[in-house]
Amino acid sequence: MQPSTRGVGIHKGGWLALVLRLPVDDPSGRMRVLRTLETLGCAILRDGVYLLPDAVENRQSLGSLAEHVRRLNGTAHMLTLRAYDDAQAAEFRALFDRSGRYDELRKTVESLSAAFGISDPASIARVLAKQRKEFEAICALDFFPSEAQLLT
Numbered sequence: 001m002q003p004s005t006r007g008v009g010i011h012k013g014g015w016l017a018l019v020l021r022l023p024v025d026d027p028s029g030r031m032r033v034l035r036t037l038e039t040l041g042c043a044i045l046r047d048g049v050y051l052l053p054d055a056v057e058n059r060q061s062l063g064s065l066a067e068h069v070r071r072l073n074g075t076a077h078m079l080t081l082r083a084y085d086d087a088q089a090a091e092f093r094a095l096f097d098r099s100g101r102y103d104e105l106r107k108t109v110e111s112l113s114a115a116f117g118i119s120d121p122a123s124i125a126r127v128l129a130k131q132r133k134e135f136e137a138i139c140a141l142d143f144f145p146s147e148a149q150l151l152t
Helices: 027-040 056-071 086-094 099-115 121-140 147-151
Strands: 014-021 043-046 049-053 075-082
Touching: 014 056, 027 056, 049 056, 056 075, 099 121
Parallel strands: none
Antiparallel strands: 014 049, 014 075, 043 049
C-alpha cells in the first residue's frame, strides 16, 4: 500500500484550534458537527476545543464548520496557536498518532490470509478492497505519517 503524503510539507509548527459551544436544542445538528470534526481528523484538547495542524485545507474546513455552527445558533472561534515549547509540540503531534488504527488494519488483513486458497477469490477481493478503503481513510487523516503507515 502506498503511504500518504497529506502531512508532508503542511505543518510548520502552527496549529488551528476550534472552540465550540454547540446548541443543546438541536441534537441532530450537534451530531453532524461532531461527525464532521471526526471526519476532519480533529484531536480533542478538551470538551469543545478541537485541534488540527495549520494548513490551508484545514483552515477552510474549520472555517466552514464554524459558519455552520453559528447558523445552528452555537458559537465558534477559530484560533491559530503555537506550541509553548518542544514538549508541548510533541504532545500535540501525539494526539494525531494513527499507529493503533494501522495496527488494527494490519491484523485484520493478516487474519484474512488464512482464508486464501479456501474462500472464493471474488469474496477475498471484495474484502481486500474494503480493507484498502480503510487504509486510504486512515491515510487521509494521518497528518504526520509514521513507520506504522509504511508497515501496513
